[in-house]
Amino acid sequence: MDESYIAVNQVSFAYPTADTTAEQIRLALNHVNLAVRPGEFVAVLGMNGSGKSTLARHLNALLLPRDGTVLVDGMDTREEKQLWAIRDRVGMVFQNPDNQIVAAVVEEDVAFGPENQGRPPEEIRQRVAEALAAVGMSHMRERAPHLLSGGQKQRVAIAGALALRPACLVLDEPTAMLDPSGRGEVADVVHRLNRELGMAVVWITHFMEEAALADRVIVMADGQVQLEGPPRTVFNQADQLRAFRLDVPPAVSAAERLRAEGVPLPEGILTLQELVEALCQLRSAT
Amino acid sequence: MPITLSHVSYTYQPGTPYEWHALDDVNLEIPDGEFWGIIGPTGSGKSTLIQHMNGLLKPTQGQVLVDGIDLSARAANLRQVRQKVGLVFQYPEYQLFGETIHEDIAFGPRNMKLPADEVERRVRRAMERVGLDESFRDRSPFGLSGGQARRVALAGVLAMEPRVLILDEPTAGLDPRGREEILSLVGAFPALGMSVVLVSHSMDDVALMADKVLVMHRGKVHMLGTPPELFSRRAELEAIGLGVPAAVQLIDMLRSRGWELPAGAVTIEQAVEAIRKSLRTKAGGGRG
Numbered sequence: 015m016d017e018s019y020i021a022v023n024q025v026s027f028a029y030p031t032a033d034t035t036a037e038q039i040r041l042a043l044n045h046v047n048l049a050v051r052p053g054e055f056v057a058v059l060g061m062n063g064s065g066k067s068t069l070a071r072h073l074n075a076l077l078l079p080r081d082g083t084v085l086v087d088g089m090d091t092r093e094e095k096q097l098w099a100i101r102d103r104v105g106m107v108f109q110n111p112d113n114q115i116v117a118a119v120v121e122e123d124v125a126f127g128p129e130n131q132g133r134p135p136e137e138i139r140q141r142v143a144e145a146l147a148a149v150g151m152s153h154m155r156e157r158a159p160h161l162l163s164g165g166q167k168q169r170v171a172i173a174g175a176l177a178l179r180p181a182c183l184v185l186d187e188p189t190a191m192l193d194p195s196g197r198g199e200v201a202d203v204v205h206r207l208n209r210e211l212g213m214a215v216v217w218i219t220h221f222m223e224e225a226a227l228a229d230r231v232i233v234m235a236d237g238q239v240q241l242e243g244p245p246r247t248v249f250n251q252a253d254q255l256r257a258f259r260l261d262v263p264p265a266v267s268a269a270e271r272l273r274a275e276g277v278p279l280p281e282g283i284l285t286l287q288e289l290v291e292a293l294c295q296l297r298s299a300t
Numbered sequence: 301m302p303i304t305l306s307h308v309s310y311t312y313q314p315g316t317p318y319e320w321h322a323l324d325d326v327n328l329e330i331p332d333g334e335f336w337g338i339i340g341p342t343g344s345g346k347s348t349l350i351q352h353m354n355g356l357l358k359p360t361q362g363q364v365l366v367d368g369i370d371l372s373a374r375a376a377n378l379r380q381v382r383q384k385v386g387l388v389f390q391y392p393e394y395q396l397f398g399e400t401i402h403e404d405i406a407f408g409p410r411n412m413k414l415p416a417d418e419v420e421r422r423v424r425r426a427m428e429r430v431g432l433d434e435s436f437r438d439r440s441p442f443g444l445s446g447g448q449a450r451r452v453a454l455a456g457v458l459a460m461e462p463r464v465l466i467l468d469e470p471t472a473g474l475d476p477r478g479r480e481e482i483l484s485l486v487g488a489f490p491a492l493g494m495s496v497v498l499v500s501h502s503m504d505d506v507a508l509m510a511d512k513v514l515v516m517h518r519g520k521v522h523m524l525g526t527p528p529e530l531f532s533r534r535a536e537l538e539a540i541g542l543g544v545p546a547a548v549q550l551i552d553m554l555r556s557r558g559w560e561l562p563a564g565a566v567t568i569e570q571a572v573e574a575i576r577k578s579l580r581t582k583a584g585g586g587r588g
């Protein structure tokens with residue numbers, strides 16, 4: 015066995031259609047392979063409809079493969095008796111901050127998971143306190159969730175997942191509906207959890223600059239993994255990415271344009287900081 | 301069709317425990333043919349504001365004039381105003397309902413009691429404009445990709461041939477290309493004399509598209525200016541949870557490293573131009 019925590023092997027999936035006469039089944043996932051290693055931060059990119067959410071839902075057995083297998087910590091997601099063990103290990107956070115929160119008070123919402131597991135009250139209290147502290151929301155534990163900002167709601171949703179102490183957090187476009195500070199809050203919290211708790215993260219996004227901060231980037235198109243590698247390698251393939259209806263982060267795009275204008279910048283610039291360094295070096299060299 | 305708001309305030313659910321003052325003494329005038337961006341933190345009143353512009357909400361206090369017509373006046377023909385001021389809601393894909401895409405787009409013009417051939421002409425034109433080819437006509441609006449569904453919703457509004465187009469976060473959740481497509485589509489309208497009002501969380505989109513940017517904060521007009529004016533006030537924007545486009549961040553970082561760069565670059569293209577010029581000046585023996 016390799017050291018992957020989640021192993022997706024040759025997974026195919028099709029949604030059931032009402033139209034049974036359709037000549038061809040449309041595969042939402044088509045022989046997908048993906049390994050998520052412990053503590054790794056993986057960003058998943060892909061145009062609308064490319065299969066990102068379908069893949070995400072396979073990672074904690076919300077969907078089961080039609081072909082192939084998904085193993086979480088060695089457990090096959092198709093084995094029903096493992097279902098809750100799998101969902102404890104892989105937490106999910108979705109796009110819409112408004113329909114993930116179930117309770118009328120923040121701490122009750124976060125307690126929902128461990129309560130469902132039938133844990134003793136003292137342990138629940140402790141888990142909730144830890145989870146809220148981890149997302150920086152302890153001071154709001156008695157608030158009504160609907161009065162929070164979008165970023166705060168997403169942090170509560172993350173705390174709800176954390177209360178189960180998962181080894182991996184899957185976030186499906188968690189920043190799509192947020193304002194700039196909300197986006198920053200959520201990204202910061204998740205990066206910190208990844209760094210400090212060693213939690214593996216699968217982060218689905220349409221924001222290229224968010225993907226630039228991952229250890230590894232997966233690009234999906236048409237239900238398949240088309241590109242995969244460290245951000246520096248993936249974002250070096252601008253034409254390919256654009257063919258998949260994606261783009262490159264702003265710093266990569268600026269560097270690309272400057273090179274086209276004859277400015278001799280080195281390859282592989284990914285962030286604004288790196289671009290600034292490279293430009294300052296060029297300038298002092300002239 | 302200029303839109304003028306004078307001293308507009310709006311209170312949700314007045315007299316209940318949920319009472320909320322969502323707009324507070326808003327004054328603004330959007331002239332014909334301009335592209336306005338509206339930014340602001342979540343809950344700052346952006347969606348409430350734009351619903352005043354076509355009479356979906358009526359001010360608790362103050363006045364809204366569209367093409368000189370007072371929308372609060374008893375005699376105001378709100379139906380007509382809503383045709384002239386088209387509003388594309390946030391996540392409009394959840395509001396598609398027709399059996400076919402054609403039917404969905406034809407709903408507005410049919411409601412206007414236009415003759416059948418005129419309805420047909422408008423549906424075709426709207427589909428063409430948003431880049432949906434004939435093959436979409438008889439397809440169900442369900443099961444479309446995010447970007448396609450967004451375009452169907454936009455076509456439904458365009459088919460009423462509005463003079464003002466208002467869009468509430470039309471690119472949220474779209475892939476980068478889908479986002480570009482929607483932006484370049486709506487960016488073409490001001491040249492035809494239509495005004496566009498775009499609510500967005502993306503500073504980069506607003507920097508790229510808008511003539512004027514309005515910043516809402518706690519129900520008030522907090523700032524108003526051209527993108528270069530506005531994005532030069534970075535600290536004020538950050539103080540309310542907003543930011544500046546990547547291009548402005550880049551220019552600021554270079555400046556703090558001693559580069560002399562002129563203000564005003566808000567898009568990557570403009571920043572690249574400024575940097576290139578500065579490098580050339582330096583190489584040509586300029587100061588530095």
Ligand SMILES: Nc1ncnc2c1ncn2[C@@H]1O[C@H](COP(=O)(O)OP(=O)(O)O)[C@@H](O)[C@H]1O
Nearest residue numbers: 029042060061062063064065066067068069443
């Ligand atoms: N509940 C569903 N029923 C039928 N088809 C679906 C459903 N959800 C997604 N699909 C289809 O599956 C494909 C992949 O969708 P999805 O995984 O949601 O893509 P993404 O998250 O990358 O936008 C698309 O063609 C989409 O239309």
Ligand SMILES: Nc1ncnc2c1ncn2[C@@H]1O[C@H](COP(=O)(O)OP(=O)(O)O)[C@@H](O)[C@H]1O
Nearest residue numbers: 312313320322341342343344345346347348349
């Ligand atoms: N139906 C309602 N009842 C009470 N308050 C509301 C209602 N709709 C919106 N609000 C409140 O009004 C404020 C402004 O909302 P909105 O215009 O939607 O802001 P934005 O679009 O900038 O996020 C928010 O604080 C929101 O909670």
Ligand SMILES: [Mg+2]
Nearest residue numbers: 066067068186
């Ligand atoms: Mg999705």
Ligand SMILES: [Mg+2]
Nearest residue numbers: 346347348468
């Ligand atoms: Mg809104």
